[in-house]
Structures are given as structure tokens and as C-alpha cells.
Amino acid sequence: MDFVMKQALGGATKDMGKMLGGEEEKDPDAEKKEEERQEALRQQEEERKAKYARMEAERESMRQGIRDKYGIKKKEEREAEAQAAMEQASEGSLTRPKKAVPPGCGDEEEEDETIMDTVMKYLPGPLADIFNKK
Numbered sequence: 864m865d866f867v868m869k870q871a872l873g874g875a876t877k878d879m880g881k882m883l884g885g886e887e888e889k890d891p892d893a894e895k896k897e898e899e900r901q902e903a904l905r906q907q908e909e910e911r912k913a914k915y916a917r918m919e920a921e922r923e924s925m926r927q928g929i930r931d932k933y934g935i936k937k938k939e940e941r942e943a944e945a946q947a948a949m950e951q952a953s954e955g956s957l958t959r960p961k962k963a964v965p966p967g968c969g970d971e972e973e974e975d976e977t978i979m980d981t982v983m984k985y986l987p988g989p990l991a992d993i994f995n996k997k
Contacts, residue, residue, distance in 0.1 A: 983991050
């Protein structure tokens with residue numbers, strides 16, 4: 864029977880055996896090949912990381928050359944200088960340093976215009992006089 868089936872399928876019994884639920888033939892070197900493949904992938908990944916590290920180092924040296932040429936400081940350097948200035952200013956103080964108040968946040972002594980003052984600017988003279996007499 865196997866011979867007849869083999870002839871009918873044209874010699875494709877290995878594949879048919881797998882399709883019909885038969886056991887696969889195990890490659891004795893499959894484990895070794897898998898280890899070699901994993902090692903090759905690991906090596907490629909290391910080479911890729913080294914390549915990008917070199918490229919980034921080249922870019923950083925270019926950036927530093929531009930910073931030196933135009934006198935630009937790195938963001939970290941600016942932040943460190945600002946922090947040092949804050950610490951130096953609060954050296955003799957017993958309390959924590961005050962934070963800078965942005966302009967227009969209420970510490971101004973100027974009197975703000977009221978709505979009435981704004982309306983008075985746009986009224987004609989006689990009407991403005993009527994409101995001012997009160």
C-alpha cells in the first residue's frame with residue numbers, strides 16, 4: 864500500500880507524512896545550527912551598535928566644533944551655571960531662594976485701568992464730563 868501511495872504522490876511521502884500528522888524528521892545538527900544563527904545575530908547587533916556609537920561620536924565632535932566656533936554652550940552647561948548662580952546668591956540666606964516672578968504676575972505697583980477708565984477714553988467730551996462730576 865505504501866508503494867502505491869508513494870507512486871501516486873510522485874515520491875512526496877516526506878511532506879505528506881507531515882501533512883497527515885506523521886512525525887517530522889529531526890535534523891541532528893538543528894540545535895547546533897540554531898546556536899550558530901543566534902551567535903551570528905548577536906554579533907550583527909553588536910556591530911550595528913558599535914557603528915552607530917561611532918557615528919554619534921563623529922556627530923558630537925562636529926557639534927562641539929560648531930559650539931566652539933560660535934561660543935555656544937551646551938544646555939547642561941547653561942543649567943549648571945544657572946544652578947551655581949542660584950546657590951551662590953542664597954549662600955548667606957537661612958531660607959530657600961526666592962523664585963523669579965514673571966513680569967505681570969501681581970508684584971507691580973502700577974494701578975491697573977478699570978473698565979470704567981477704558982470706557983471714559985472712548986466717550987465724547989460732554990458725556991465724559993457728566994460721569995466725572997459724580
